[in-house]
Amino acid sequence: MVNVKLLMSAYACAPDKGSEAGIGWSWVNGMADLGHDVTVLTHTRNRSEIETAPVRPNLRFEYVSPSTLSGKVKGQLGVFAQYFSWQAEALATARKSGLFDVVHHVTWGSLQGGSHLWKLGYPFVFGPVGGGQTMPPTFYTIVQGDLRLERLRTAVTRLMPWFPPARATFRRANLVLAANTETGELAKRMGAQHIEYMADTAMQPHLLHPPEARQSKELFEVLWVGRLLHRKAVLLAIDVMERLDDGFRLTIYGDGPDGPALAHRIQHSLARHRIDWKGQVPWGEVMVAYRSSDAFLFTSARDTMGSQVFEAMGSGLPVVTMNHQGVGTHVPDAAGIKVPVTNPGQVAHDLAQALKVLRDDSERWQAAAQSAFDSVQSHLPEKRLEQMDRLYRGLRVKS
Known part of the structure; x- marks a missing residue:
């Protein structure tokens, strides 16, 4: 079978990293492992880490820098200024890099950022991409902090079909990989013709641990894992516990900006004797918790997916969550209980009832x-x- 000559755009790409850099590294190395001839466009700042890692001979990196002018823009606006500038420079580099069968943009997986590489004229793949999901407005009442940015993000997302760079990316893509249903629906409104659903995160095989029969014990152990950000809605988990009897215990792993609010909420909760907030701990301890708990509670009000959901499932934990966004798309109905997205009070009630069903x-x-x-x-x-x-081979045949 003839291998594909592949150009991959991975703005963030480095070994031994999490988040976008780890995603980029996994994609480019995975495709090289399959034997494809892979050329990668990435940011110059990744060069030192990439060049210290073992690299297959069929994997080549082109290092691209954004313009000096974009680096003078400060704050969050500067982050995007550099990204957009890098994209323009990446296109110019790609035009001098040879001929390709397929072009694939993998990072950033930004709906708003789009890509210029469709302009090369080769079959073009964009994603996996999230960002089409927005926080249900009813949940604004329970999240912490300044909600102006959340409302602004929602407004920007709703206006995306009229944003020319992003619209052009989706209209010209031969294939869009959407990380959840909401992003897929938005991609359709932006002109995407061919959409496949693929999570933006993967389940690592070494974390798999087959489920065992649940042991008869005094407490039904509920687990919550994640960064304490307002969109994760960890306070909803406390509301759930207040609707459950003394046969349930909640353990929370993670820290972040909502930590003080969580501490205050636990301190004043009638369920505080059944809630154990561990904070930030070594990852090995979290893995033990996955394997010793009875259910995984996922409360995010806005999330592309959540790698911790896959990690919980990989240890045989039923997932109790709202039926929306990444978990709505990728967690089968049979793998737990997904409740409708209504208002926080009703959702807390429904999540509590779901946990009772699984216990009983x-x-x-x-x-x-x-x-x-x-x-x-x-x-x-x-x-x-x-x-x-x-999918690559199908695109090459059609081109």
């Missing part, structure tokens, strides 16, 4: 645990790469 019905719990474990394996890196390989 051992057969349903076991079926959900097995479904979670089985279904998350479709998100292993090798499965994503195989899917992407098929």
Whole structure:
């Protein structure tokens, strides 16, 4: 089988990193591992880390710098100024880099940022991309901090179909990989013709741990994991616990800007004796918690997906969450219980009822645990790469 000559755009790309840089590194190396001839456009600042890592001979990097002028813009605006400038420079570099079968933009996975590389005229893939999801307005009442940025983000997202650079990216893409249904629907409104759904994060195989029969014990252990950001809505988890009896215990792992608000909320909660906030701990401790808990509670009001959801599923934990965004798209109904998105009070009630069902019905719990474990394996890196390989070859045949 003839391999694909592939150009990949990975603004963030570096070994041994999380977030966007880790995603970029995983994609470019995965495609090289499949034998494709891969050229990567990435930011010059990634060069020192990339050049100290072992690299396959069929993987080549082109280092691109944004304009000096863009670096003079400060703050968050400066971050985007540099990104847009880098994209223009990346296009110019790509035009001198040879001929390709397929072009694929992988990072940043930014709906708003788009890409210029469709202008090269080759079959063009964009994503996985999220960002089409917005916070339900009813949840503005329970999140902490200044909501002006959240409202601004919602307004910008709704205006995206009229933003020329992003609209051009979606209209000209031969394939858009949407990380959730909301982003896919927005991509359609922006002119995307071919959309596939793929999470922006993968399940790492070494974290898989098959579920075991739930042991009879005094407490039903509920786990919450994540960064304490306002959009994660961790305070909703406290509301849920206040609707449950003394047979439930909640353990929270993570820290962040909402930490003080969480501490205050726990201190004044009638359920405080059943809530244990661990803060930021070594990752190994979190992995032990996945394997010793009974259910995973995911409360995010706005999230592309959440890698911790896949990690929980990989340990056979049923997921209890709202039915929206990434979890609505990628967590099967059988892998837990997803409740409708209404208002915080009703959602807290429904999540509490869902946890009661899982505690009181051992057969349903076991079926959900097995479904979670089985279904998350479709998100292993090798499965994503195989899917992407098929899509690349299909695009090359059509071109």
